[in-house]
Amino acid sequence: MSKTRPCPTKTLLRTVARSPAPVAAATTSEFNDLLRGLSRRSQFSDSLLLFRSILRLGVPPDAFSFPFPIKACASLGLPVNGSLLHCRAVKAGCIHEPFVLTALISMYARCGLVNVARKVFDDIPEEMATAVCYNAMISGYGLDENVVEAADMFNRMRQSGVKVGSVTILGLIPACSLNEHFTLGVSLHGLVFGLGFDGDSTVENCLLSMYGKCGTVESARRLFDAMNVKGLITWNAMISAYAQHGYAGQVLELYEEMKLHNICPDAITFVGVLSSCAHVGDYKLGCDVEKQIEMRKLGDNPFLSNALINMHMRCGKLAKARAVFDAMAEKTVISWTAIINGYGIHGYGRIAAELFDEMITEGIRPDGTAFVSVLSACSHAGLTQKGLDYFNEMEKRYNLHPGTEHYSCVIDLFGRAGQLEKALSIIRSMPVKPDGAVWGALLGACRIHRNVELAELAFKHVSELEPENVGYYVLLSSIYDDARDMDGVIKVRKMMRERKLRKEPGCSYVQCNGRTHLFLAGDVNHRQNDEIYSKLAELENTVKEMDGSGDSHRKCNSRGSLLGVSVHSEKLAVSFAILNTKPGEEITVMKNLRVCEDCHLFMKLITRAVDRRFTVRDATRFHHFRDGICSCQDYW
């Protein structure tokens, strides 16, 4: 919640806007001081407002006035307003001042118009091009991830004898942050060393984040360990590097460690930590972080709100996620995507679709990721037509070119609806090369609709694209199994043996009495083994009686949810939890499959029969934690 506290500049601005007379006598330099103050406090829209008032009042802006509103345009992403300021600066004869020029270069570059920035740069006479001008231009190419031009500019700078500073390097580094530029990044690191900028903490922090983005977390970690001075930003850069690659365990470890080093976490630390809580389902720590956010009055930070929505959603606390979302003053596409995705995860396709429509009504333009979320929400909830409508609008209305991630959702939509031939013809006519996920979606549909012939075709492609992905072999094997084709099953097994692939057993987690317990499919090693299995038999009978039609059973099975053989581990986990809780208590089930509406029905049945409250939590990426864990042990 953003608080409305009286803001002196706002009051002044209002005075300026309403009655020009009393302040008309103000001088240019008085206004410049005011502009500087606003700029320092990052009050960019106010800065623009004030500048407009200055013009209206007829006070002539000078070279010291222009950089502030130009910077404001850069921060707000308003290149059109920026270029208007550019024109005004030209008219006012302020264009030859180096700080106006650098502000303009940086503004155009930050708004994605590097070429315009370059034009401004090229008009600067050689002898007037200061280090700051070069730095601005290099940083512009850096943001554009244009290594060639950035390096070219850097060389030109060195040849012209202008002093290269650490800021120059800081601008250069992002140019190598693209995945394929990893080796360039390494050589840049070498250059930094050669120029003697190693040991400069700003440069090292920047290199660290570069490794996080384009290299491996290991290379980032090596640099981290080698750094003598580790400040808050260093810890944050390392935490973010881990968080971005899903190394949630390392994030939480580092978070504890930094506190031991008396480094006080800030909003950026919390973003990384919350994202890892969401990955791993650590709701307790997530809530702890939320409390700290409240205590430190960081609640109006949009980055944190987005991370909180995601955390609550993945932990199954839909209402809490919704509350955070509703309280946000300004919702970006990312906020909407987080909430839409959350409802999608939990099978509420209709709500997800409604929210998507609402987002558009609010004037927010969806991006590719938002479409992925709504499309997958539709396909999981069986809203075939709705999903297809969204897909068609993507290109028509928003000029977004669907990628493989969107096509795999569409294949899923048609596939679940039983239109397998249609799905195949779409794959054949896709403008982008289908990847494993696309063929995999078709393979999954073949499983539901028992189409062996098409499954073999889909598998042929998918096994070429992702030969190591065990999931697809298992899928094909169960398709043969369903068709009672034992030769097929044997064929797949042989293939897996030859390629040295082994299916890891499916696993499920359940939280009760504050501990997390892990179960593997077919597990017989638990100390309460007999009790668990008799409870399980009892449970299955209860559900069968309550849902006489067997309808939800069949549907759930086809989507691999609680009643299926393949999710044996979940049944064990639920049985165990019921044994070890009292009526009325809360049990958290962690699913690493998407939850469908039929599962909610099943949960309702179970809930009534056993008098427990279930929270279903997404644990799609929980497997990071699985390595080296024995079966049936208390997890933590």
Added chain:
DNA sequence: CTAGGGTTAG
């Protein structure tokens, strides 16, 4: 001119 940040199917 300038180091760290949120969302993404299967």
